[in-house]
Amino acid sequence: xxxxxxxxxxxxxxxxxxxxxxxxxxxxxxxxxxxxxxxxxxxxxxxxxxxxxxxxxxxxxxxxxxxxxxxxxxxxxxxxxxxxxxxxxxxxxxxxxxxxxxxxxxxxxxxxxxxxxxxxxxxxxxxxxxxxxxxxxxxxxxxxxxxxxxxxxxxxxxxxxxxxxxxxxxxxxxxxxxxxxxxxxxxxxxxxxxxxxxxxxxxxxxxxxxxxxxxxxxxxxxxxxxxxxxxxxxxxxxxxxxxxxxxxxxxxxxxxxxxxxxxxxxxxxxxxxxxxxxxxxxxxxxxxxxxxxxxxxxxxxxxxxxxxxxxxxxxxxx
Amino acid sequence: xxxxxxxxxxxxxxxxxxxxxxxxxxxxxxxxxxxxxxxxxxxxxxxxxxxxxxxxxxxxxxxxxxxxxxxxxxxxxxxxxxxxxxxxxxxxxxxxxxxxxxxxxxxxxxxxxxxxxxxxxxxxxxxxxxxxxxxxxxxxxxxxxxxxxxxxxxxxxxxxxxxxxxxxxxxxxxxxxxxxxxxxxxxxxxxxxxxxxxxxxxxxxxxxxxxxxxxxxxxxxxxxxxxxxxxxxxxxxxxxxxxxxxxxxxxxxxxxxxxxxxxxxxxxxxxxxxxxxxxxxxxxxxxxxxxxxxxxxxxxxxxxxxxxxxxxxxxxxx
Numbered sequence: 001x002x003x004x005x006x007x008x009x010x011x012x013x014x015x016x017x018x019x020x021x022x023x024x025x026x027x028x029x030x031x032x033x034x035x036x037x038x039x040x041x042x043x044x045x046x047x048x049x050x051x052x053x054x055x056x057x058x059x060x061x062x063x064x065x066x067x068x069x070x071x072x073x074x075x076x077x078x079x080x081x082x083x084x085x086x087x088x089x090x091x092x093x094x095x096x097x098x099x100x101x102x103x104x105x106x107x108x109x110x111x112x113x114x115x116x117x118x119x120x121x122x123x124x125x126x127x128x129x130x131x132x133x134x135x136x137x138x139x140x141x142x143x144x145x146x147x148x149x150x151x152x153x154x155x156x157x158x159x160x161x162x163x164x165x166x167x168x169x170x171x172x173x174x175x176x177x178x179x180x181x182x183x184x185x186x187x188x189x190x191x192x193x194x195x196x197x198x199x200x201x202x203x204x205x206x207x208x209x210x211x212x213x214x215x216x217x218x219x220x221x222x223x224x225x226x227x228x229x230x231x232x233x234x235x236x237x238x239x240x241x242x243x244x245x246x247x248x249x250x251x252x253x254x255x256x257x258x259x260x261x262x263x264x265x266x267x268x269x270x271x272x273x274x275x276x277x278x279x280x281x282x283x284x285x286x287x288x289x290x291x292x293x294x295x296x297x298x299x300x301x302x303x304x305x306x307x308x309x310x311x312x313x314x315x316x317x318x
Numbered sequence: 319x320x321x322x323x324x325x326x327x328x329x330x331x332x333x334x335x336x337x338x339x340x341x342x343x344x345x346x347x348x349x350x351x352x353x354x355x356x357x358x359x360x361x362x363x364x365x366x367x368x369x370x371x372x373x374x375x376x377x378x379x380x381x382x383x384x385x386x387x388x389x390x391x392x393x394x395x396x397x398x399x400x401x402x403x404x405x406x407x408x409x410x411x412x413x414x415x416x417x418x419x420x421x422x423x424x425x426x427x428x429x430x431x432x433x434x435x436x437x438x439x440x441x442x443x444x445x446x447x448x449x450x451x452x453x454x455x456x457x458x459x460x461x462x463x464x465x466x467x468x469x470x471x472x473x474x475x476x477x478x479x480x481x482x483x484x485x486x487x488x489x490x491x492x493x494x495x496x497x498x499x500x501x502x503x504x505x506x507x508x509x510x511x512x513x514x515x516x517x518x519x520x521x522x523x524x525x526x527x528x529x530x531x532x533x534x535x536x537x538x539x540x541x542x543x544x545x546x547x548x549x550x551x552x553x554x555x556x557x558x559x560x561x562x563x564x565x566x567x568x569x570x571x572x573x574x575x576x577x578x579x580x581x582x583x584x585x586x587x588x589x590x591x592x593x594x595x596x597x598x599x600x601x602x603x604x605x606x607x608x609x610x611x612x613x614x615x616x617x618x619x620x621x622x623x624x625x626x627x628x629x630x631x632x633x634x635x636x
Contacts, residue, residue: 080592104542129541129542130541132619132620133619133620134619139619149538149539151539178538184530187530188531188539191524191531191536192525192539192543192544193539193542193544194543195521195524196521196543196544196546198583199517201598202576202580202583203513203514203576204602204605204606205579205598205601206509206513206575206576207510208602208605209575209579210509212502213505213506215605215608216608217510218506218509218510218605219605219608219609219612219614220614221467221469222510222609223447223614224447224449224507224510224511225510225514225518225550226510226514227609227614228514228546228547228549228550229546230609230615231606231615231620232543232546233603233606234602234607237600237603238596240599241592241595241596244587245590245592245595248587248588251587252588254524255580257524258520259580261523261524262573265520266570266573269562269563269566269569269570270570274398274559274560277559278559280523281519281553281558281559282555284519284522284526284551285551285552285555286526287526287536287551288451288522288548288549288551290533291548294538296537296538296540296545297540297541297548298623301457302451302621303621303623304621304622304623305615305616
């Protein structure tokens, strides 16, 4: 990723300037991906923050203004807001413009966005698998997508040329690119993201509701494992509400399997079947090793918290 | 914690030299807590590693040899091995010796250990809430317990003088000390540690079993949230088998509440009740704030992975 590479695009418009939109802008600046980066956010505070932080060349007063004259329009809004934004920008799109998105659910976004786009505009659905538990324009940073995966889910109507351009855009932002069908994406993410988030939210909710254990005890003693769940359970509520409402079937399918497995382990505990528990807990170690070998997590104990984080040493393993 | 403080004890014996035993030895050396640190591990490889790593003054050939002449004997073995070790060291204990442990479950350990100890030996059950997903003597480090909590669960038979000495021991190792009943400890830990670990193991097991989603996909796309679960699901299988077998009632009670909550959220997804989901996901953010304010986790996005961990930027929030 050398800054010497020529701009890939003239004008890129970001609709939505939260963690992902802001990080895309910083990453595109880092590698000179666009001659002009324009952006719009519904909230005046967010637009003001974007101006202050300086990751945009042009802060626009409407989604249509941002989209007008853009070679690429990136929809970085919650999944539930995609349809309204698509309808609003459609009349302003230039012929040959490419529309893409960063939504965590693909089939529902395609159904919401594609019907609104004019002839001659190309739609390339995409999902960068990157983020933190923080949200808003201040949370963005240029390296967010480095060595992460961005999944493209082209439709039969997506021109290959447009798909390749969006793939280049993401590679220039530091990501690895993969293609799959929207349906397969939604199932894969139900396993690797949506169900884990719902389970974390649930565990934190249970702890919050305990009568015999005070919230201050839960907080004091959270380093014993619980605190890991609180991080993803601190993610943006609007985004996650929309994910579960729009990836309902796949999430419910994985939740069904999860409950089956949980009941099997619960039964082993009730019956005192130590062998079953031991075998199960041994098997699950292999996936962690695979993730470390694939460079998808840090091998530092406790996510590296134990290194030089005086306020957060240890925790997690006991 | 100044190294200038005089040794609190003559000889301290560590039975079990894994992550916790090794970290205790390093922490005691750091603050000159004992004049002599002796230790024993059942495995010859572990004893050899301890000798090589140099965190002990004396590597013994049996638990009884280690306990002989010790002012304090610390049982750092899995909960299921506590009874056999207690029976083995009992004849070797000096009058006035204090026996303590680091087990993650307290009522069951008290029931297993106390009956074997001779008159005149004091028993002070303890549980340091610290660890990482790694195990073995090589995984130990001196700062593991800094700013973590160690919970003491004295029995009616525990002399106050002995309880105070073990509290001092843990403070000198960097920990904060709290006292509660064994029963309350076991319920608190079922919420903050045992149930979260079982859920993480279950989620990783489900992903491992998926037919339509390959393991390589699960690994590639794990940064979207799943990888957080794989860390605690990589913890020591023997230790966790014993935890669930010995804290059965409290774990099953919390699992029951968890399943109730999960079904309520599952129903909201099925019914498309976005308001319920949004409210739930908003409420769970507060506990995370409390944990950060209490200094029990790092406020760095993504546990600080995003900072200078080139192999593990981003992930978790989407």
